[in-house]
Amino acid sequence: MRIPVVAAGAAYDVVVAEAFGGLGATLAERREPGRCVVVTNPVVGPLHAAALLAELRGARWLPEVLEVPDGEANKTLASWQALVEGLLVARVDRQTPILALGGGVTGDLVGFAAASVLRGVPLVQVPTTLLAMVDSSVGGKTGVNTPHGKNLVGAFHQPELVWAALDTLRTLPDAELRCGFGEVVKHVVIRGEQALAACEALAPALLARDADALAHVVADSVRTKAEIVAEDPLEAGRRAILNLGHTLGHAIEAVCGYGVIRHGEAVALGLLGVTRYAAGRGWLVEPGFPARLQALCGALGLPTHVPPGVDTAALVAAVGFDKKRTRGMLRLVVPSAPGRIDLRSIAAEEVPALVEALPSLAASDPVAPRASSWSP
Ligand SMILES: NC(=O)c1ccc[n+]([C@@H]2O[C@H](COP(=O)([O-])OP(=O)(O)OC[C@H]3O[C@@H](n4cnc5c(N)ncnc54)[C@H](O)[C@@H]3O)[C@@H](O)[C@H]2O)c1
Ligand SMILES: [Zn+2]
Structure with a gap:
């Protein structure tokens, strides 16, 4: 399923697919295959990088791999700086796509590095959490946290492709x-x-x-977000x-x-x-x-x-x-x-x-509480 997004002068597709097959060729519709950089983290890399690299190589791309640390606590300026330096050492140029393979933390961090290195290099989001598929990979917001608060430094940088491979969700923990x-x-x-x-x-x-059910809600969510982002790409209203x-x-x-x-x-x-x-x-x-x-x-x-x-x-x-x-x-x-x-x-x-108005366990609560997933 291919969902077009138009935002801030950029037009790209969000592809909701079973696996990575076709990603390399789809990216090649945008630019001549050559070097590219896959950035992932130590949790997602061992699970899914090999399949992505094989797909890219099969479509004549020459991927290199860089790693960023996992977890919200590492979505920092320090991680961003280390990644930017890694990309410069890898001698990326303005034609080198950077693929962010991971959840929203990795997508935001890699996206911000792609937005800033050489004042912007092509970005491909390859979300591997449900949250990243339905939300963070679409719309071009990138950034990192600072001690002053979450997501306070960043940039709008639209990807040129988003590829949501639903198979990757098989390894995602229930929580x-x-x-x-x-x-x-x-x-x-x-x-x-x-x-x-x-x-x-x-x-x-x-x-x-269920794969069909997930495909349905991912596609529907992406359409919803895409329509809103198209109306107001820079969050002016x-x-x-x-x-x-x-x-x-x-x-x-x-x-x-x-x-x-x-x-x-x-x-x-x-x-x-x-x-x-x-x-x-x-x-x-x-x-x-x-x-x-x-x-x-x-x-x-x-x-x-x-x-x-x-x-x-x-x-x-x-x-x-x-x-x-x-x-x-x-x-x-x-x-x-x-x-x-x-x-x-x-x-x-x-x-x-x-x-x-938040539903609580208090006896006075008019709506009966149900068992919840919350665990201390
Ligand atoms: N840019 C935006 O518009 C936007 C929107 C919403 C949220 N966000 C950001 O997204 C972040 C949250 O993203 P998240 O919920 O994806 O968290 P996350 O990236 O921290 O992922 C959660 C955990 O699951 C692991 N993981 C990822 N994919 C996996 C897989 N397929 N199998 C096994 N483990 C996997 C991750 O490595 C991590 O340990 C926050 O930083 C938030 O600010 C950004
Ligand atoms: Zn949210």
């Missing part, structure tokens, strides 16, 4: 797969009723890693709706501790929270929407309530630090209905009510 489901739920809510209903119907198959669920999600991640709850799980909870808050404000078209989303999250193995013992005051403080807060007002992405996402501003004084 990482779930993380991707969090962003999938976000995308189907943005896309609309039909996508949401399809995802509900596919939930058991998705949990069981509408693209902000992709932050749905992230205001509360980032706060939950920060307060629970990165790694205790994963990003996609926190985003799912954030989505539930903001939808329930919107219900309280009378902003929802259908009052049953929060319960419907909670059921979908449960069916996908995502948490349906905030882990016990999380400090509400800490969450309120963490929301206050959210990047989207301006002049005492908080910008909030509100799912008024499937397919109808609104940007609203709420007063800072409303933040406690927003946090309290």
Whole structure:
């Protein structure tokens, strides 16, 4: 399946395929085969680099391999500098494609190096996590973390090809797969009723890693993101709706501790929270929407309530630090209905009510909590 993306003057395809077969030839449609550099990490490299290298060689490419360290903690300026130096030592030029093989961490880091070395060399994203397939590999945002916060240094650099080989997901741990489901739920809510209903119907198959079901949601998510990115490639306005669920999600991640709850799980909870808050404000078209989303999250193995013992005051403080807060007002992405996402501003004084809308295990919670995937 080939999904075209047009963004900021660039046009490229996202290919959702079973494996790597055809990647080399597809890349050769863009430029004459020659040297290229595959950058991966010590976790993904041993699992998937050999197949990618064989595919590239079979299509007359001459790949070299570089490694970056794995993990969010290594998505740093130091890793970026080491990679840029590695690329310069490898004597890349403006015709040398750099292929990022790995999850979103590797994609963001390699993407930023490709954006900056020689002021930009061709980038190919080869995402190997569900999250990277449905989210981070599409849209051209690249970057690294700093001690001041996540993703604060980076560049927009559109890839010239994205190749999502679903077979690579076979080695992905369940918890990482779930993380991707969090962003999938976000995308189907943005896309609309039909996508949401399809995802509900596919939930058991998705949990069981059924290849057709995964292909369906990956392609649908990519289309959703591609359409929004095409409208607003540099996030001047509408693209902000992709932050749905992230205001509360980032706060939950920060307060629970990165790694205790994963990003996609926190985003799912954030989505539930903001939808329930919107219900309280009378902003929802259908009052049953929060319960419907909670059921979908449960069916996908995502948490349906905030882990016990999380400090509400800490969450309120963490929301206050959210990047989207301006002049005492908080910008909030509100799912008024499937397919109808609104940007609203709420007063800072409303933040406690927003946090309290998160589903919790408290007895007073109107929506019965379900067993969740969360584990301490
Ligand atoms: N650029 C964007 O638009 C954008 C959007 C969303 C998220 N992100 C970024 O993405 C990052 C998160 O990405 P992620 O969730 O993919 O995490 P990740 O890259 O850390 O991957 C999770 C773990 O799984 C391993 N892994 C990857 N593929 C595997 C496979 N097929 N089999 C076995 N193990 C595998 C990784 O090496 C890592 O250890 C964050 O840094 C976030 O900021 C960026
Ligand atoms: Zn996210």
